[in-house]
Amino acid sequence: MPLESGGSNHASFLDQPNDHGVALKLATWNVNSLKVRLPHVLSWLSTSQCDVLCLQELKLEQAAFPQAEIEAAGYRAAWFGQKTYNGVAILTRLPLEPRDVVCGIPDYPDVQSRVIAATVGDMRVICAYFVNGESVESDKYQYKLAWLAGLHRYIERELQLHDGRVVLLGDFNIAPADLDVYDPAAWQDKVLCSKPERDAFDQLIALGLTDGFRHCHPDTVAYSWWDYRAAMFRRNLGLRIDHILYGHGLRALDAAIDTEPRRWERPSDHAPVWLTLDDQP
Amino acid sequence: MPLESGGSNHASFLDQPNDHGVALKLATWNVNSLKVRLPHVLSWLSTSQCDVLCLQELKLEQAAFPQAEIEAAGYRAAWFGQKTYNGVAILTRLPLEPRDVVCGIPDYPDVQSRVIAATVGDMRVICAYFVNGESVESDKYQYKLAWLAGLHRYIERELQLHDGRVVLLGDFNIAPADLDVYDPAAWQDKVLCSKPERDAFDQLIALGLTDGFRHCHPDTVAYSWWDYRAAMFRRNLGLRIDHILYGHGLRALDAAIDTEPRRWERPSDHAPVWLTLDDQP
DNA sequence: GGAGAAGCGG
DNA sequence: CCGCTTCTCC
Numbered sequence: 001m002p003l004e005s006g007g008s009n010h011a012s013f014l015d016q017p018n019d020h021g022v023a024l025k026l027a028t029w030n031v032n033s034l035k036v037r038l039p040h041v042l043s044w045l046s047t048s049q050c051d052v053l054c055l056q057e058l059k060l061e062q063a064a065f066p067q068a069e070i071e072a073a074g075y076r077a078a079w080f081g082q083k084t085y086n087g088v089a090i091l092t093r094l095p096l097e098p099r100d101v102v103c104g105i106p107d108y109p110d111v112q113s114r115v116i117a118a119t120v121g122d123m124r125v126i127c128a129y130f131v132n133g134e135s136v137e138s139d140k141y142q143y144k145l146a147w148l149a150g151l152h153r154y155i156e157r158e159l160q161l162h163d164g165r166v167v168l169l170g171d172f173n174i175a176p177a178d179l180d181v182y183d184p185a186a187w188q189d190k191v192l193c194s195k196p197e198r199d200a201f202d203q204l205i206a207l208g209l210t211d212g213f214r215h216c217h218p219d220t221v222a223y224s225w226w227d228y229r230a231a232m233f234r235r236n237l238g239l240r241i242d243h244i245l246y247g248h249g250l251r252a253l254d255a256a257i258d259t260e261p262r263r264w265e266r267p268s269d270h271a272p273v274w275l276t277l278d279d280q281p
Numbered sequence: 282m283p284l285e286s287g288g289s290n291h292a293s294f295l296d297q298p299n300d301h302g303v304a305l306k307l308a309t310w311n312v313n314s315l316k317v318r319l320p321h322v323l324s325w326l327s328t329s330q331c332d333v334l335c336l337q338e339l340k341l342e343q344a345a346f347p348q349a350e351i352e353a354a355g356y357r358a359a360w361f362g363q364k365t366y367n368g369v370a371i372l373t374r375l376p377l378e379p380r381d382v383v384c385g386i387p388d389y390p391d392v393q394s395r396v397i398a399a400t401v402g403d404m405r406v407i408c409a410y411f412v413n414g415e416s417v418e419s420d421k422y423q424y425k426l427a428w429l430a431g432l433h434r435y436i437e438r439e440l441q442l443h444d445g446r447v448v449l450l451g452d453f454n455i456a457p458a459d460l461d462v463y464d465p466a467a468w469q470d471k472v473l474c475s476k477p478e479r480d481a482f483d484q485l486i487a488l489g490l491t492d493g494f495r496h497c498h499p500d501t502v503a504y505s506w507w508d509y510r511a512a513m514f515r516r517n518l519g520l521r522i523d524h525i526l527y528g529h530g531l532r533a534l535d536a537a538i539d540t541e542p543r544r545w546e547r548p549s550d551h552a553p554v555w556l557t558l559d560d561q562p
Numbered sequence: 563g564g565a566g567a568a569g570c571g572g
Numbered sequence: 573c574c575g576c577t578t579c580t581c582c
Contacts, residue, residue, distance in 0.1 A: 032572085033575055057572090059576065084576055085571075132572060173572095227572085228573035269572080269574080313582085314565055338582090340566065365566055366581075413582060454582095508582085509563035550564080550582080567579080 023253050023276040024121070025050040028169040028242050029261075030129070030225070030270035034058040034087070037268055038066050040261055042073050048258065050274055051093045052120055054127035055079075056171045058087030065089070080104070082113035088127045088170070090118045098125075108150035115151070117158070123250065123277075124162040126155065128170035133191045141191060144173075148200035156207050164208060164249030167277075171225075171270065172243050174201045176211065179221060180240035192241060209245035212275035216255040224257050225270045233262055233269075244275040251278040304534050304557040305402065306331040309450040309523050310542075311410070311506070311551035315339040315368070318549055319347050321542055323354050329539065331555055332374045333401055335408035336360075337452045339368030346370070361385070363394035369408045369451070371399045379406075389431035396432070398439070404531065404558075405443040407436065409451035414472045422472060425454075429481035437488050445489055445530030448558075452506075452551065453524050455482045457492065460502060461521035473522060490526035493556035497536040505538050506551045514543055525556040532559040 027050045031037040034055060045053060053075075058065070062081035070077045070091060078098035079089035090098050098118030105115050117126040128151065133144035158166050174197045178184035187193040205211065213222070223238025232238060246252060253276040262271045308331045312318040315336060326334060334356075339346070343362035351358045351372060359379035360370035371379050379399030386396050398407040409432065414425035439447050455478045459465035468474040486492065494503070504519025513519060527533060534557040543552045 036575070057575090134571080228575095230573085232573095266574085317565075338565090415582080509565090511563085513563095547564085563582100565581085568577100569579105570577080571575085572573100 022279040024052070024279060025274055025276045026052040026054070026125070026167060026169060026244060027272050027274035028054045028056070028127070028171070028244055029272035030056040030171040030242060030268060032057045032059070032268040032270065034066065034089070035060055035064070036266065038069060040264055040268070042069065043264075044258075044261055044272060045073055045075065045091070045093075048272070048274065049093075051096055052125055052167075053091040053272075054125065054169050055089040055091065056087070056127070056129035057085075058082075058089060059084060060087060078116060078118050080113045080116040086113045086129055088113060088116045088129050090116055090120070090125055090127050092118075092120050096120050105150050105154045108147075108154065110147070110150075114147075115154075119162075123165040123167060124158055126158060126166065126168045126170075128168065128172075130171060130173040132173045133197070135191050136189065136194050138191075144191075145196055145200070148197070152200065152203055152207070155204060155209070159207055159209075159247050162247070162249070164247035166209075166247040167244060167250065167275075168204070168209060168246075169244040169273075169275075171241060172201065173241055174198065174243075175239045175241050176201045176214070176243075179219070180223070182223065182237040182239070187239075192239060204245060208248040210248075210252065212244040212246055212252050213240070213255040213257065213273060215252055216275075222257045223271075224273050226262065228269050233267075242270055242273045244273060246275070246277065252276070253278050303560040305333070305560060306555055306557045307333040307335070307406070307448060307450060307525060308553050308555035309335045309337070309408070309452070309525055310553035311337040311452040311523060311549060313338045313340070313549040313551065315347065315370070316341055316345070317547065319350060321545060321549070323350065325539075325542055325553060326354055326356065326372070326374075329553070329555065330374075332377055333406055333448075334372040334553075335406065335450050336370040336372065337368070337408070337410035338366075339363075339370060340365060341368060359397060359399050361394045361397040367394045367410055369394060369397045369410050371397055371401070371406055371408050373399075373401050377401050386431050386435045389428075389435065391428070391431075395428075396435075400443075404446040404448060405439050407439060407447065407449045407451075409449065409453075411452060411454040413454045414478070416472050417470065417475050419472075425472075426477055426481070429478070433481065433484055433488070436485060436490070440488055440490075440528050443528070443530070445528035447490075447528035448525060448531065448556075449485070449490060449527075450525040450554075450556075452522060453482065454522055455479065455524075456520045456522050457482045457495070457524075460500070461504070463504065463518040463520065468520075473520060485526060489529040491529075491533065493525040493527055493533050494521070494536040494538065494554060496533055497556075503538045504552075505554050507543065509550050523551055523554045525554060527556070527558065533557070534559050 224242035226238035412425035505523035507519035
């Protein structure tokens with residue numbers, strides 16, 4: 001997969017360096033209700049100083065998005081809401097702003113609000129809340145596989161359109177490898193870990209995307225989600241299912257999963273995952 | 282209504298004076314879920330120092346009563362629980378204890394846990410959560426009137442059995458007079474204020490009971506309940522529907538409605554009502 | 563408006 | 573376990 005250099009003639013992300021030097025910090029966080037988690041999000045924004053934060057499971061309708069609070073924190077947002085379930089958003093730190101916002105997967109009809117894309121600086125950011133699938137026996141699992149195929153085609157097009165300067169981030173509801181699972185034997189062939197799901201993940205990678213966290217930490221065991229039940233977080237029994245994949249037109253500097261917010265009062269069951277990108281093409 | 286002196290040969294409430302001298306302080310409080318309001322109850326017990334506290338709307342089943350916490354506060358309790366709705370309790374400050382506990386109205390079959398009686402010291406305490414009735418057009422209103430008749434017969438018997446040393450207290454769901462209503466015209470003939478309900482209240486009084494609060498404060502406008510909606514408490518738009526009625530064998534010293542707990546975080550919609558009784562027959 | 567239930571989704 | 577919903581009751 002050669003690095004495309006012909007079409008790309010982009011400027012830097014920002015006119016002036018941010019707190020990460022010339023790097024851009026992106027993050028993804030399934031907040032499991034933005035209404036409940038807004039204080040966490042605002043607090044985390046202020047300390048993490050990330051430039052782009054992608055949220056999933058807003059669980060609020062379009063009109064209920066807390067735009068004023070987000071903007072008061074110095075961010076702009078594009079969001080795709082839905083009552084009760086799903087809902088995704090892209091937050092960008094000023095002077096960055098989401099441009100050319102596209103909700104949903106074009107040509108893939110879906111009543112659920114799972115995908116939002118925007119151009120930020122000169123890269124395409126695609127925030128997705130992947131279908132969970134419930135169990136491999138479930139109808140929802142079939143929907144998941146079909147949805148994954150639809151997303152694959154979408155990402156393929158976006159990579160072409162944006163010369164590999166694409167970041168796909170969100171709650172993938174897929175643990176790509178056994179290293180990403182606290183008990184691989186128990187999870188073998190279970191939803192989130194099944195072969196077809198991992199194949200779909202690998203096919204995204206085969207498009208020329210890199211798993212940011214795994215690239216930076218090839219052997220590190222780290223999880224981004226812990227079931228609320230059975231004190232799974234306290235016992236660190238989790239899965240790494242939230243990911244940041246970046247295209248061949250970009251280069252990663254560092255990545256991590258910030259488990260601190262998972263320790264806060266009334267936490268989301270997910271922790272934010274972040275990645276810094278070098279601004280030298 | 283002459284004061285019965287022949288049959289009554291009772292000792293004092295307590296062997297030694299309590300914080301109110303020789304008086305006994307009784308209170309009633311509809312807590313609207315004891316599970317949620319337990320901290321309020323414990324806090325109020327510690328400051329009010331009342332000897333007998335009757336609770337309504339526990340909204341918990343018999344086994345879920347927080348006995349340990351109540352006892353740790355220095356109280357004993359008898360309770361009559363029910364899942365979701367109703368539920369009543371009598372709390373007594375040690376060394377007082379509830380004796381001869383009777384749940385429900387004997388000979389008045391009712392699946393709802395609305396009445397509990399106990400002997401405390403040498404008086405009979407009857408704690409009741411009266412039927413609300415919903416509206417005068419409702420079937421529940423007919424149930425209310427029938428229930429009131431059943432209660433009347435019960436109280437009549439208890440007054441005879443205990444030589445007028447009876448206290449009936451609880452959420453009556455009846456505002457006895459227009460003075461007890463923030464907008465009598467609007468509430469005219471409405472449930473809680475209708476003629477048949479007020480007649481039933483007056484018939485209880487006619488048994489030889491005295492409305493403790495009204496006896497001590499003949500002209501005072503004071504409410505014990507304010508609807509959660511429309512900021513009714515802030516605007517002091519309420520009703521006096523929680524009462525302490527005492528028999529002719531007892532004498533009141535003072536009474537009040539403590540509106541402070543209604544200002545606390547996540548309050549009940551009712552405020553505690555208290556009465557002190559002289560221990561000189 | 564605030565409590566509880568029951569049911570869905572994760 | 574935790575969030576959402578709709579429902580009932582007051």
